[in-house]
Amino acid sequence: MAGDHLSNDEFFTKLGDLFDTNRTKGHGSVYLTQKRMTFDTNLATPDATKVADDPLWDTHPQDPLPIIVRASNNKSTKHPGTDREAIAKIKLSTVVQPDQLETFYxxxxxxxxxxxxxxKKRDKKKGKKDKKKKKKGAVGETKG
Structure with missing residues (x-):
């Protein structure tokens, strides 16, 4: 699985292309996720006293852990009932070493x-504004 990851430069190039593709198509989302990698480290199971003292012992390892960053367009099939064409699912990932985090981010x-x-700026619905105004007026009123 480590061979499937792109280099950081390739990741940025393809991520820019993914944003451009979604912009030219006029629709779509780009999902970005990141998490630390722990499968390749030697996090030994601690003894019971260490866990009792620090139940989150694995959140601060001795050596910094690499980060995996993923991007996807979450598309794979034609939407039923629409005239949108099927868009191929694009999945990108890269591994960032701890010493490269600052420049990467x-x-x-x-x-x-x-x-x-x-x-485009999101359209706000008028119904939400009207409800807020009514609630503000109701709070200040007193029963007589």
Missing amino acids: GRYADVCKAGMSGL
Whole structure:
């Protein structure tokens, strides 16, 4: 599975392409996830006294752990009842070593900002505003 991960530079290139593809199609989402990798480390099971003293012993390992960052468009099939064409599912992942985290996140933020430019502002429903106004008026009133 380690061979399936892209290098950080390839990941950024393909992530930018994924944002561009979704923007040109006019619809779609990009899902971004990240978590620490623990399968390749030697986290030995602690003795009972260590667990009693610190139940979250595995949240601060002796050596920093690498991070896996994933991106996907979460598409795979044609939506029933719509005229949208089937879009191939795209899955990207990369592993970031602890000493590269700061530079990675700086570039990651730039790619995400560039990919999110041009998004339309979300339409707000009037019903929510009206309910808030009514509630505010009701709070200040007293029964006579």
